[in-house]
Amino acid sequence: MxxxxxxxxxxxxxxxxxxxxxxxxxxxxxxxxxxxxxxxxxxxxxxxxxxxxxxxxxxxxxxxxAPVHFDAQEILEVPSNVLTLTERITLHSGPPSGNERRRSRRVTRRLHASAILMQNDYSLVSDPFSCLVIDLSENGLGCISQREPTSSDVAIQLTPNGLQSIQIFGRIVRFNAFGGGFYQLGIDFSFRLGNSRRQ
Incomplete structure (x- = not known):
């Protein structure tokens, strides 16, 4: 192109x-x-x-x-039983696994976000999809989505302060499948992009 x-x-x-x-x-x-x-x-x-x-x-x-890449249209609604299950798994997961690089404390945080799957060469794989962040740290996040990951790299846009959106590239290092088409993803941050001049 x-x-x-x-x-x-x-x-x-x-x-x-x-x-x-x-x-x-x-x-x-x-x-x-x-x-x-x-x-x-x-x-x-x-x-x-x-x-x-x-x-x-x-x-x-x-x-x-460009913002168009994160236009997921609909906000993901997660049933309370799925939220309870994911929080229970996170609580009892113990120290981070060998593949997870989080070096800072996780904070429980519910935050709607949009994401797109990427190849490991950072070319696009998927249309945007909505997800719900459930915990956040300086080095990564956990989220719930209804999109089964077909690649390990992802770009995420979230608005943690409710004012300015940030975009982060990351790698999926944990994955759990639940009933009802919901998935729990653990993502390590790779790098943060800049903030749009149009916000």
């Missing part, structure tokens, strides 16, 4: 914003990959591309995904 007219390629194949010359943590999509619409946070220009894993660790705050 081609980049938008506000982007240009640099020698290593990554994308630079044509408007403000910011070197962005994005690249062109390869055959078979689905690119996303991004916003350059230096000037607000729209950019089409795929996140570059090599650059995101340091420069992810220079971009954010």
């Amino acid at each position: 081609a980049t938008s007219t506000t982007a240009k390629l640099v020698s290593d194949g990554n994308i630079e914003c044509r408007q403000c010359s910011a070197r962005l943590p994005l690249r062109l999509s390869s055959p078979g990959q689905t690119a996303a619409l991004w916003e350059c946070l230096g000037c607000g220009s729209p950019i089409v591309g795929v996140a570059s894993a090599d650059l995101c660790a340091e420069t992810a705050p220079l971009v954010c995904l």
Whole structure:
């Protein structure tokens, strides 16, 4: 997929914003990959591309995904018995497993969020879906959804303070299936994107 007219390629194949010359943590999509619409946070220009894993660790705050990618339409309603079960599992889960990197205390928090599944190369996999955050820490979160994960990487948009949405890329490290089509996911944060200029 081609980049938008506000982007240009640099020698290593990554994308630079044509408007403000910011070197962005994005690249062109390869055959078979689905690119996303991004916003350059230096000037607000729209950019089409795929996140570059090599650059995101340091420069992810220079971009954010366009809000359309998180338009899940409906808010997930979770039955009280499912909430009780997930809280019981979390309470008795003990120390984090070897795959989970949480180094900070979890805080019980109910917060509606939207998510999209990503390939491990950060190309898009799914349409947006609604989820309910049930616990939150500096390094990850637990949530409930009705979307069975088909990949281990995910992008999440949530509004913890009720004012400004934040976007985070993470990896699914825990997964429990419940009856009624509900799933509990444990997600470790990989990196946080920047905040949209349009909020």
